[in-house]
Every structure is written in C-alpha cells, then in structure tokens.
Amino acid sequence: MRTLNERADVIPVIAEVFREYGFEGASLSRITETTGLGKGSLYHFFPGGKDEMARAVLAHVDGWFEREIYAPLRDDVPDAAIVRMWRGVDNYFRSGRRVCLVGAFALDGTRDRFAAAIASYFTRWIAALRDALVRGGWPPAAAADSAEEVVLGIQGALVLARATADTAVFGRALARLQTRLREPPVM
Amino acid sequence: MRTLNERADVIPVIAEVFREYGFEGASLSRITETTGLGKGSLYHFFPGGKDEMARAVLAHVDGWFEREIYAPLRDDVPDAAIVRMWRGVDNYFRSGRRVCLVGAFALDGTRDRFAAAIASYFTRWIAALRDALVRGGWPPAAAADSAEEVVLGIQGALVLARATADTAVFGRALARLQTRLREPPVM
DNA sequence: ATAACTCTGTACCTTTCGGTACAGCGAGTC
DNA sequence: GACTCGCTGTACCGAAAGGTACAGAGTTAT
Numbered sequence: 001m002r003t004l005n006e007r008a009d010v011i012p013v014i015a016e017v018f019r020e021y022g023f024e025g026a027s028l029s030r031i032t033e034t035t036g037l038g039k040g041s042l043y044h045f046f047p048g049g050k051d052e053m054a055r056a057v058l059a060h061v062d063g064w065f066e067r068e069i070y071a072p073l074r075d076d077v078p079d080a081a082i083v084r085m086w087r088g089v090d091n092y093f094r095s096g097r098r099v100c101l102v103g104a105f106a107l108d109g110t111r112d113r114f115a116a117a118i119a120s121y122f123t124r125w126i127a128a129l130r131d132a133l134v135r136g137g138w139p140p141a142a143a144a145d146s147a148e149e150v151v152l153g154i155q156g157a158l159v160l161a162r163a164t165a166d167t168a169v170f171g172r173a174l175a176r177l178q179t180r181l182r183e184p185p186v187m
Numbered sequence: 188m189r190t191l192n193e194r195a196d197v198i199p200v201i202a203e204v205f206r207e208y209g210f211e212g213a214s215l216s217r218i219t220e221t222t223g224l225g226k227g228s229l230y231h232f233f234p235g236g237k238d239e240m241a242r243a244v245l246a247h248v249d250g251w252f253e254r255e256i257y258a259p260l261r262d263d264v265p266d267a268a269i270v271r272m273w274r275g276v277d278n279y280f281r282s283g284r285r286v287c288l289v290g291a292f293a294l295d296g297t298r299d300r301f302a303a304a305i306a307s308y309f310t311r312w313i314a315a316l317r318d319a320l321v322r323g324g325w326p327p328a329a330a331a332d333s334a335e336e337v338v339l340g341i342q343g344a345l346v347l348a349r350a351t352a353d354t355a356v357f358g359r360a361l362a363r364l365q366t367r368l369r370e371p372p373v374m
Numbered sequence: 375a376t377a378a379c380t381c382t383g384t385a386c387c388t389t390t391c392g393g394t395a396c397a398g399c400g401a402g403t404c
Numbered sequence: 405g406a407c408t409c410g411c412t413g414t415a416c417c418g419a420a421a422g423g424t425a426c427a428g429a430g431t432t433a434t
Contacts, residue, residue: 022296024209038382039422155347164306164310173335224412225412
C-alpha cells in the first residue's frame, strides 16, 4: 500500500517544477527529470496527465494554506493567528526566494483552466483574514479593505522580489503590512 | 519604406499575445493567428524569432512607461506627475482587465532570459517615484519605502484582479495607494 | 509457490513546437 | 518594360511536446 504515500511524496516536487517554470514551461521531460520518475510511474499516479498533476499540486498548496493559515485565522485567537500567518508566509515563500504557484498560474494563460481553484485560494485567504480582524475588534469595512491589501501586498512583493532578484523587498513588504495590521483604523 | 512602420504596428499585437499566454504559452501559431501575419513576414521583421519578438515587446512596454510615467516623475512638478501616473496606470492596465507583461515574465521561467529588462523596469519605476516624492518634500527613507509599496501594490492588484476575475480589486487598490501618497509621513 | 497487484522502463504515436528556405507578388524606380 | 526591393505564403525540417501501450519487475497476500 505504498501508492498513496509515494504519490503524496511526489506532489511537492512537481509543485516546485510548476512554480519555477509555469504550467506551459513545466514539460513532462523536466518533471520526469526532477522527480526521478519515468513517464510510466507518472501516468500511473496521474492518469489525467499534466492537467491532473497541476490540479493535485494546486490542491496540495490549497490544503497547506487552509490548514496552516486560513483555519487558524477563522478559529483561533485573532492576534495569535495573525502572528502565525506572518511566520507561516515568510517561511513558506522562503523570505521571497520562492514564488507563489497560484499567482503564477493566475497570470499565465493557464488561469481559465484552473479558474475556480485559483480564485478560491485568494478569496478564502482574504475572507479568513478579514474575519480574524473583525473578531479582533476591527470595523468590518476596514477589515475587508486591509485584508485585501495584505494578501495583494504579499503577491506584489513576490513578483518584485523575483523580478529584481532582491529578496529584501519581500521582507520590507511583510514588515510594512505587519505594522499596518497592528494599528486598527482611526475611523 | 513601410518596413519600420509596420513592424512598429505589429509589436503591440504581439505584446497582447505574450501578456495573455506568457512567453512559453505564446506559440508562433497563436502569434500568426492574432497578428494575421504569416511566419514569413514575422521572421522578416524579427529574424531572431520568438526571443527577438519578446525583446521588442519588452522594449516597447519599457519605452511607454519611460515616456509616460518615469520621465514625468523625474522631471515635472511632483504632484502633477503623480496624478498623471495614476491616470496612466489605470488606463494602461485597463482598470485591472489587463495584466502586466513584465510581471508575468518575472514569474515565469522566462525571467532569467530577460532578467536585465525585467529588473530595470521595476527599479526605474520605483526610483522615479521616490525622486518625485523627495522633490515633493518627503524624507528620502519614507519616499523610498512608499515608492516600493506603490509599485508592488499595483503588481499585486493585477495578480489578484486576474486571479479572481474581479477588476474592482484593482480600483480599490489604486484608491488606497493614492490616498497613501497624498499624506506625507508623520515622522 | 503462486497469484494478484502496484509500480516502472521502453518503445512508440501524433501533434505541435520554433525555425528555415525560397519562389513569387506588388509597388516603386529608372 | 525591366529591375529592384520589401514583404508574404507555402512547404518543409528536426526536435520536443503530451500521451499511450505494454511487458515485466517487485512486493504482498494466500
């Protein structure tokens, strides 16, 4: 019964290939090379081919964020959950050295094919953060605005860090957004 | 002597294909289809093939921003130049319906190939905006920070607008960033 | 020991990829 | 009318794309 185990092990590796090259750029030959698996094994685990691999990878990323970020934001003490989010995000994106797979897919022509998964990733993130802020005493409108600003800022920081090959941008952006969430609006 | 004229006419069309599908996804067949030009004409204008097309497109985008945004930020009255930037950006990105070609290339595996052009586009934008703020009376450190925040915020907004197929995100982000540049820091 | 089942390598398929070669068209020039 | 010269369509190329077929190895259960 190693099937499930090994399939699960391969997904993060494939994810890295998609992350690095995008959907179109992630050729099967690159995937087989990186994973060390031949086409035989690959199509055994993912009969649907590249499309299924991408879906599995998106689901994997989504699962991680749901578990580590969204759920805590919805259920835990707001302040603690938000601290956890900052730590988790900085860790996940390797302080700007790693790019967001979902964001990369969104800009690609790939978007339409995985539209639902891509949109859901972002809207649920924003909704969860907004809820945490509201539970922390923020006015709903300001909470919604700031939640959107934070998620969008993280994506922008990743684009810029990658574009300029300067990971410090990411750290500065996180710091800026972080202070902004610490001081509730004056309204 | 129609050569230069027509080549110049084709570049924006090719740009749209790259913007929509990314470098890898923009196949020659899609380009011929969209431009209405056969391979013969295409390789007549761009002997270097896809690579040269991408470089021409990047140069075209860069030229537009240099002329319409960066130069005014450096040379004109700061307030007016910044107002012009907001108008120009909203217009250029069609209020979030259009994606940033340079940002898309940055996330792609394409980045390395065009690294210089991609990095320069962003660093010059940030530098120009920072200069305008400093000339407008901002402390240099705060100006640098806010300039980075604005450029990064625009990129993030484009990612999110595209990801959620909700252009309103872009408008809200622009409004937020705009108010932030209107009130100089307290420090 | 054998049967069943999971996994893997190899060979092969069609389509599309980026790119090339080139003959010819049409609008100017002399 | 002949001659450029800029442009275009067509046919073609080898390589790589994504995907399939399948025999067999390795393990596990009986």
